[in-house]
Amino acid sequence: MSAIETARAVRAGERSAVEVLEEHLARIDAREAEIHAFNLVTEESARVQAEAVDATVAAGGDPGPLAGATVALKDNMCTRGIPTTCSSKILEGWIPPYDATVVTKLAAAGAVFVGKTNLDEFAMGSSTENSAFGATHNPLDVSRVPGGSSGGSAASVAAGFAALGIGSDTGGSVRQPAAFCGVVGMKPTYGAVSRYGLIAFGSSLDQIGPFAADVADAAALFDLIAGHDPRDTTSIVDFVPSAGAVLDQGVDGLRVGVVRELSGGPGSVEGISPDVIARTNAAVEALAAAGAEVEEVSVPSATLGLSAYYLVAPAEASSNLARYDGVRFGLRVDGATTGEMNTATRTAGFGEEVKRRIMLGTYALSAGYYDAFYGKALKVRTMMLNDFASVYDKVDVLITPTAPTTAFPMGERSQDPMTMYVNDVCTIPSNLVGHPGISVPFGVGDDGMPVGVQVLAPATHDALTFRVGAVLEAAANAGGES
Amino acid sequence: MSERITRDDVVHVARLARLQLSEAEIDRFTEQLGDVLDHAEDVESLDVGDIPPTAHPLPLVNVTRPDELVESLDRFELLAQAPFAEDGHFRVPPVLGEQP
Numbered sequence: 001m002s003a004i005e006t007a008r009a010v011r012a013g014e015r016s017a018v019e020v021l022e023e024h025l026a027r028i029d030a031r032e033a034e035i036h037a038f039n040l041v042t043e044e045s046a047r048v049q050a051e052a053v054d055a056t057v058a059a060g061g062d063p064g065p066l067a068g069a070t071v072a073l074k075d076n077m078c079t080r081g082i083p084t085t086c087s088s089k090i091l092e093g094w095i096p097p098y099d100a101t102v103v104t105k106l107a108a109a110g111a112v113f114v115g116k117t118n119l120d121e122f123a124m125g126s127s128t129e130n131s132a133f134g135a136t137h138n139p140l141d142v143s144r145v146p147g148g149s150s151g152g153s154a155a156s157v158a159a160g161f162a163a164l165g166i167g168s169d170t171g172g173s174v175r176q177p178a179a180f181c182g183v184v185g186m187k188p189t190y191g192a193v194s195r196y197g198l199i200a201f202g203s204s205l206d207q208i209g210p211f212a213a214d215v216a217d218a219a220a221l222f223d224l225i226a227g228h229d230p231r232d233t234t235s236i237v238d239f240v241p242s243a244g245a246v247l248d249q250g251v252d253g254l255r256v257g258v259v260r261e262l263s264g265g266p267g268s269v270e271g272i273s274p275d276v277i278a279r280t281n282a283a284v285e286a287l288a289a290a291g292a293e294v295e296e297v298s299v300p301s302a303t304l305g306l307s308a309y310y311l312v313a314p315a316e317a318s319s320n321l322a323r324y325d326g327v328r329f330g331l332r333v334d335g336a337t338t339g340e341m342n343t344a345t346r347t348a349g350f351g352e353e354v355k356r357r358i359m360l361g362t363y364a365l366s367a368g369y370y371d372a373f374y375g376k377a378l379k380v381r382t383m384m385l386n387d388f389a390s391v392y393d394k395v396d397v398l399i400t401p402t403a404p405t406t407a408f409p410m411g412e413r414s415q416d417p418m419t420m421y422v423n424d425v426c427t428i429p430s431n432l433v434g435h436p437g438i439s440v441p442f443g444v445g446d447d448g449m450p451v452g453v454q455v456l457a458p459a460t461h462d463a464l465t466f467r468v469g470a471v472l473e474a475a476a477n478a479g480g481e482s
Numbered sequence: 483m484s485e486r487i488t489r490d491d492v493v494h495v496a497r498l499a500r501l502q503l504s505e506a507e508i509d510r511f512t513e514q515l516g517d518v519l520d521h522a523e524d525v526e527s528l529d530v531g532d533i534p535p536t537a538h539p540l541p542l543v544n545v546t547r548p549d550e551l552v553e554s555l556d557r558f559e560l561l562a563q564a565p566f567a568e569d570g571h572f573r574v575p576p577v578l579g580e581q582p
Contacts, residue, residue, distance in 0.1 A: 329565075366495065
């Protein structure tokens with residue numbers, strides 16, 4: 001049952017939120033040991049939330065638009081009184097004194113939080129293997145990764161542990177795991193969803209986004225979490241989400257661009273698998289069959305996205321993660337002086353990938369290299385903004401694969417950072433320019449694992465990504481994916 | 483091994499970042515950071531001319547709020563999360579006398 005349908009039934013008194021929760025907890029009991037989607041299952045507080053929803057209904061009240069819908073929350077978002085770890089040892093023992101805005105909004109809507117989900121430490125990774133608490137496995141094939149960094153939330157939705165998932169996307173961390181786990185995942189326009197209470201990785205790139213089993217549920221979740229928040233000064237003041245209202249508008253007459261540089265064909269970046277290219281082409285044909293006007297377009301700077309991102313994101317991370325110094329929260333390892341204590345704490349508390357990114361970012365920002373690396377990467381962001389602006393003069397949306405491959409075997413890429421980073425080549429451009437993007441499942445690859453197709457749109461046109469996503473979903477369900 | 487970044491660079495950057503690396507980590511990071519910087523050659527070698535930098539995707543101006551007292555988080559609740567706190571303050575080891 002979809003989250004929307006569950007909420008309708010719970011509000012109407014046809015189903016109890018406690019009963020809905022128990023079904024999800026039973027599935028967690030059955031499979032969590034082999035999947036490890038959660039850092040913490042919040043069974044007790046979930047029961048309290050579900051009972052409160054049922055009590056409101058019994059008293060004739062309305063518990064809210066997501067009444068009784070179960071939510072899996074990525075463990076880099078603050079929950080008052082409940083540990084929040086970022087899957088890092090450095091936040092050991094830390095209990096947030098406040099809720100993230102998304103948590104406040106979802107609680108007010110009647111949602112029930114089943115747990116805090118695993119991630120690559122501080123959201124740095126594409127496989128959820130870089131967690132201090134062990135890797136998450138793909139529910140569709142536990143020998144494979146679920147993608148990352150929001151792998152725990154994606155796996156939770158795919159395994160039926162929760163109807164909805166919340167992730168964060170800095171370079172593809174919602175969309176790529178959604179593709180790998182065969183669910184819908186969306187990165188909103190930068191500033192559409194409040195980042196208050198999201199533990200920072202790359203502050204000019206991070207955005208919270210929804211996971212769901214279908215496009216309609218993802219749209220409902222997006223509409224609920226989006227909107228201005230005075231506590232996040234980068235949130236867009238006049239943003240009014242409207243994804244749910246446009247889902248049935250179709251794509252007749254819509255202009256769809258296929259991005260040459262991310263198409264796998266001539267002029268494209270290398271490494272996109274033939275089976276992924278085939279599914280993406282089938283998605284484009286499905287849109288054409290639904291009345292869209294398709295043309296190939298060029299975003300020349302898209303080929304520079306990967307390099308620019310792996311300078312900008314580590315640079316911002318090195319600055320953001322300077323706060324973990326053993327003074328105010330989490331781990332402290334003793335030292336004779338404050339400086340020695342800082343170094344001992346960070347050395348013991350951060351995992352290898354986090355150290356690698358801090359090193360890379362510190363280098364890119366250091367004297368003598370700033371102009372050559374960080375400064376140039378910022379200029380590439382301007383080039384990308386200009387390239388996307390010209391393309392969106394000609395077309396309404398863009399189509400690309402979400403990831404170059406399907407979910408890969410665990411351990412396959414964890415020893416070679418660069419092969420891991422290449423995973424993000426199709427998702428990174430929208431983070432660098434702040435645009436929205438959605439990943440919708442569209443058939444399977446040669447290995448039987450799901451393929452995700454990505455729909456991109458200009459800033460603030462988030463609803464359009466869902467609208468096109470709904471058409472792709474309908475085509476896939478009708479068997480048009482092969 | 484890449485020559486983009488030397489072992490000495492890695493040791494220097496680790497000190498800036500307040501990380502202590504083992505000899506094996508220094509070797510590994512020298513190679514891996516070199517790989518990433520090799521890939522970034524496409525950005526580094528780009529003739530970007532007069533293109534202005536973009537540090538942030540939104541055209542933001544400063545956001546202010548009315549200068550009014552509002553409730554904030556409780557000081558002692560926050561201090562309770564610190565590894566060491568005393569008399570309403572964070573407590574740290576000596577700062578004076580450190581090497582810069």
